[in-house]
Amino acid sequence: MSVPLTTYNAPTTKDVDEWKKVDVKVKMWVFSTVFHSLLQMVLKEYSYARNVYLHMEKLFRDNNKARLMQLDTELRNISIDDISMAVYCYKIQHISNLLENLDASSKVQDKHLVIYVINGLSTKYEHLATLILHRSPFPNFSEFSES
Incomplete structure (x- = not known):
């Protein structure tokens, strides 16, 4: 019994155009909800919404330990x-x-x-x-x- 191969359909121009519209909407939503200083850090380097998100996630994860220490010190003092x-x-x-x-x-x-x-x-x-x-x-x- 042979298993039928699935065929890959390359995206059409219409699909790509729709994807770009959605990507722009997502980026606009992200940009309108973050602080200006953070926006400046991610706006220049990344063109797609996913890349912006991944970069912001990395910034926040890297900052997590410092924020924990800051809050702990604030609580103790x-x-x-x-x-x-x-x-x-x-x-x-x-x-x-x-x-x-x-x-x-x-x-x-x-x-x-x-x-x-x-x-x-x-x-x-x-x-x-x-x-x-x-x-x-x-x-x-x-x-x-x-x-």
Whole structure:
């Protein structure tokens, strides 16, 4: 029994023209949604949407470790300054979420979120920090941030 060979039909001019139209639309969509500085990095070198995408993907993957380090440092050094406790806790949660989104293994443990909150409190909240540190069981972040 012989297996029929599939034939390859070369794209017609009409197919190529349609593909180019779609490619231009995809590139325009990408270009309209990225920052101007990123656009300048990819606009000159690549002519097809796929190449633009692959180049942008490489830029973001290469930047991933540096961004993880930046966010980790930001989380360790965050302080309440003159913002409300609710905003302060929101910022800590937001940075934690960003870390986890970049790398699932970078998920910040709940108890560490509470410790970051305590470490960044000003002397105005010294009594609160002492109460939290001596509480048993240690509070989780969600109950701490809600109070």
